[in-house]
């Protein structure tokens with residue numbers, strides 16, 4: 001089982017310590033059992049022994065201490081392993097590329113972190129208790145064998161047979177458990193859809209009804225799968241209960257048929273059988289916990305190996321540094337196809353373009369012409385299918401991609417504004433104040449303890465904050481996807497006439513997707529995208545209305 005091999009590989013606690021504590025608890029149980037039998041004998045003679053009372057107290061204390069230590073050690077170990085898995089998934093997500101995250105699916109990743117790992121964390125302590133109970137059964141069984149070999153043989157024969165039948169039936173339960181897990185993942189995906197599109201849902205009763213109908217359908221499948229699963233468990237529970245009573249009946253009805261002297265130990269043997277029913281029950285209860293953990297572990301393994309396969313196949317993107325900061329980027333016959341992920345199998349390229357330090361490049365083009373895809377290729381968020389990215393004249397190796405990306409500040413179309421200034425360090429307070437003032441956010445936002453005091457702002461204001469972060473990062477390359485689209489004319493003017501020329505003067509490579517033909521004159525080159533190609537023979541690159549030296553228009557080789 002995966003869950004056991006995981007523990008063998010990753011557990012820090014010595015398995016012998018677990019076994020020792022289990023044996024200690026089992027020995028204490030046998031001690032209590034023997035004391036009960038002896039005390040019952042003495043009581044039948046009207047005597048009470050202080051020695052037996054003391055032994056009983058000692059046995060109880062030993063059992064409590066050993067069980068407590070065992071479950072605490074198991075909980076510590078489980079949480080350590082779960083944490084390691086959680087961190088690995090976080091790391092793999094951060095190291096994976098866009099295509100990978102899209103192919104794995106966000107719903108599956110959320111479920112892995114929230115449900116699967118929690119299921120392991122919740123269930124494994126029960127599995128450890130089950131193992132302890134198994135050890136206890138061995139000890140108590142030995143005591144029963146000492147009392148009567150025939151009673152032991154019949155008891156164990158019946159118990160093993162009942163458990164084998166039970167385990168066989170549990171395979172069907174296992175399949176149902178995995179089905180429930182799949183249905184629940186689907187349900188989480190639906191919930192995400194509703195939450196992400198909350199405003200759209202509120203804006204249309206018909207859309208809301210359709211979404212609810214779909215969610216109800218999935219929810220109904222989850223309910224049916226869970227009812228089916230619980231029904232199977234109910235049957236198993238009833239069968240196990242029945243088996244318990246048959247076991248006790250075996251002691252008083254069946255064993256005397258096979259042995260002469262059983263009447264001398266019948267009470268002790270029956271007491272022992274009653275004692276064994278608890279551990280057998282706990283062991284049986286362990287199995288659903290074990291199968292839940294196993295199903296969760298299988299999903300985690302499938303997910304991490306999907307993430308790993310891709311990451312390992314890609315080599316370590318963060319392995320090698322770049323010889324120096326990026327001063328020139330050249331795309332040479334770079335092409336990419338979304339392949340099966342896209343119904344229309346959209347292809348970009350071969351693209352040829354050069355972006356130099358101290359140069360502003362504008363990328364234009366109609367919707368769906370491939371501008372964002374070009375930016376993803378240029379920033380190495382998406383590795384190209386063919387062609388090369390050359391950095392300062394040298395081809396970029398896959399192992400240098402992270403070092404290359406570290407040279408970029410971006411505000412992409414689907415950017416995320418982090419409240420904390422992750423990776424920016426301690427920004428210069430005067431520079432921050434100047435930028436906030438210039439973009440008229442001075443009275444609204446401040447930077448406190450490395451984070452913005454708020455990000456609850458309008459779209460345009462949030463984009464201005466994102467630009468401030470990009471400014472503070474002070475990287476050699478700045479990539480902006482339609483940054484000015486949400487800004488009013490005042491900020492557009494500041495952006496095109498103050499900010500961009502200042503960045504250019506500081507020797508940055510500035511690349512902007514834009515449709516603001518009024519300011520095309522600010523750019524040193526215009527690249528027009530059409531059907532996945534750079535096509536500057538026609539299109540909407542517009543006139544140089546801003547005056548000044550006109551941009552280079554044409555295919556960049």
Ligand SMILES: Nc1ncnc2c1ncn2[C@@H]1O[C@H](COP(=O)(O)OP(=O)(O)OP(=O)(O)O)[C@@H](O)[C@H]1O
Pocket residue numbers: 102338341342343344346365366367368369370371372373374413529
């Ligand atoms: N994640 C994706 N999976 C599959 N196909 C995609 C994906 N993203 C984009 N595409 C395809 O690539 C084409 C180009 O998309 P892209 O986002 O690059 O265009 P764009 O020029 O930036 O468009 P817009 O101006 O509307 O933002 C789209 O028509 C679409 O068919």
